[in-house]
Amino acid sequence: MALKMATTLECLACLVSFLAGYAHGDKVFDVTKYAASPDGSAEDNSKAFSNAWNAACQYNRSATLVIPKGTFLVGPIVFKGPCVSNPSPSVQIIGQLKAPSSLATFSGPSWIEFNDLHELVLNGSGIVDGQGADAWNNKTCNKEKKCKNLPMSMRFINIVGGQITDLTLRDSKGFHVDFQQSTSITVSHLNISAPGDSPNTDGIHISRTQNINITNVFISTGDxxxxxxxxxxxxxxxxxxxxxxxxxxxxxxxxxxxxxxxxxxxxxxxxxxxxxxxxxxxxxxxxxxxxxxxxxxxxxxxxxxxxxxxxxxxxxxxxxxxxxxxxxxxxxxxxxxxxxxxxxxxxxxxxxxxxxxxxxxxxxxxxxxxxxxxxxxxxxxxxxxxxxxxxxxxxxxxx
Known part of the structure; x- marks a missing residue:
């Protein structure tokens, strides 16, 4: 009886500690609370994602940016640090992200970029759809063979410590995932796919990066x-x-x-x-x-x-x-x-x-x-x- 009471008290103490920790710092930043919408335009959703990220990045305690269920058309977006808190806010993708089909939307090398962050956690059951078919079939790409500089779906630069898990990426215009100038990264349980004839759609590319572990990933692409x-x-x-x-x-x-x-x-x-x-x-x-x-x-x-x-x-x-x-x-x-x-x-x-x-x-x-x-x-x-x-x-x- 004494053991049972002690166990119960220990559980209650754990619960109180967990709730206290949540009350004192953990906060969710849902992009829909910042006007992101499945009915929104790529430009409007990009602004909403940026606003939600900026709020999470400036929050001085543990934070998570959440992209909930739904399909969101979103233009180029940069999740930029450094942030106030360390570790940086987590990002959880539960819904589906779709890139604009037109290359005219993109002026830089990537669609979704994570830059200058510490201990980044990116996960979720969501889908990241680069909608690359129009880009691969573009006359400039095919006739002039200029497919090398098509935008990457996810680019990670200057990430110190990171875990990227449990996402599905498909049909990137260029590389699906790219790591540059980063260290101490774990990548696991990704599903990456594009047609076998899609040009330069590498699954994961690594350069100027050290101490990276990639495990349990399925990759089917054209490169x-x-x-x-x-x-x-x-x-x-x-x-x-x-x-x-x-x-x-x-x-x-x-x-x-x-x-x-x-x-x-x-x-x-x-x-x-x-x-x-x-x-x-x-x-x-x-x-x-x-x-x-x-x-x-x-x-x-x-x-x-x-x-x-x-x-x-x-x-x-x-x-x-x-x-x-x-x-x-x-x-x-x-x-x-x-x-x-x-x-x-x-x-x-x-x-x-x-x-x-x-x-x-x-x-x-x-x-x-x-x-x-x-x-x-x-x-x-x-x-x-x-x-x-x-x-x-x-x-x-x-x-």
Whole structure:
């Protein structure tokens, strides 16, 4: 009896403490209280979202910006810090956000941007719809091949500490999610999708960002599922389902002057299917000097993948390319326990620079087979690469 009473008193004390904490600081900023409406215009809803965010950002205690049930057409919006409180206000997306279809609405590189925030929590069961079809079919995009600068759906800049979870993103005009100059980020349980022929719709792009963990994400787009750009340090990617698309890529690297090195990438426990590449490192020819090192791909399952394992230091998707070798130095790379099927005869391609040969590339327990039951023999191709193979090797290694 005494134990039961003590337990009851403890529960009451917890409840009182929780209510006291809520009364002394926790506050919800609902965008509909600031005139956002499912019937509103993109411009009016953008203003309402901005007003709600500014109020939450200036609040000196714990705050949450809430986008409730409903479908909101909203134009470009920046959730800008620094805010009065630390951590910054949380953002909960429960409803559906739709971007304007017309590119004329966008003057910057992104649709929804989070900038200069600390300990950002972004979650919810909502949908972020970039409505990219009109942009992909735009004459300028298709005929002049200018699809590279289409607005990203979500851009994160200067975020120190963050958790992005449980959202659905679809049909972004450009990249779906982009991280720049950020640190200590966890990304999990996202569902990202766009048609397989949509141009430059990378699922998640990372650059100049360190200590980022991406896990339990489904990505189906027209470009890289995840692309890891210059300045990425200590990147962990796990339990990703990727396909269709262009696979999981480090790069492209070496396109611009003064790029920062890529150091410490681990990709593990992923499934890649129906993609044009599997696990890829790509650098531009004639590039300025930089490095990509300490990269491990392990426990990866391939299903009907073209070029399952590829290092390409001759990457050049445009028509005019230099014949000068890449000066990105690639070293200490491991492909370990990569299994499944390929739909091209050359399953492993390691094409490295003549001026900067790849060093210490390890192939460990690779078991790839041709996708059909015919007798097509799969092979490996190597150029300017030093390394070794161990364990099961199918196809026969060329290092």
């Amino acid at each position: 890289d599922c995840i692309s890891i750009g210059p300045g990425s340090i200590n990147v962990t990617i796990s339990d990703i389902t990727c396909g269709p698309g262009h696979g999981i890529s480090v790069g492209s690297l070496g396109k611009y002057q003064n790029e920062k090195n890529v150091v410490g990438v681990k990709v593990k426990n992923c499934t890649v299917f129906d993609t044009t590449n599997g696990l890829r490192i790509k650098t531009w020819p004639g590039s300025p000097p930089s490095e990509a090192s300490n990269i491990t791909f392990e426990d990866i399952t391939m299903n009907n993948v073209s070029r399952p394992i590829i290092i390409d230091q001759f990457y050049c998707p445009i028509h005019q390319c230099t014949d000068q070798p890449s000066r990105v130095r690639i070293h200490d790379v491991v492909f370990r326990r990569v299994t499944g099927t390929t739909n091209t005869p050359v399953a492993v391609t390691l094409s490295c620079s003549s001026s900067m040969p790849c060093k210490n590339v390890q192939l460990q327990d690779i078991d790839l087979n041709f996708v059909s039951s015919n007798a097509t023999k799969i092979t490996s191709s190597c150029l300017n690469v030093e390394g070794e193979a161990s364990g099961t090797q199918n196809p026969n290694p060329c290092v």
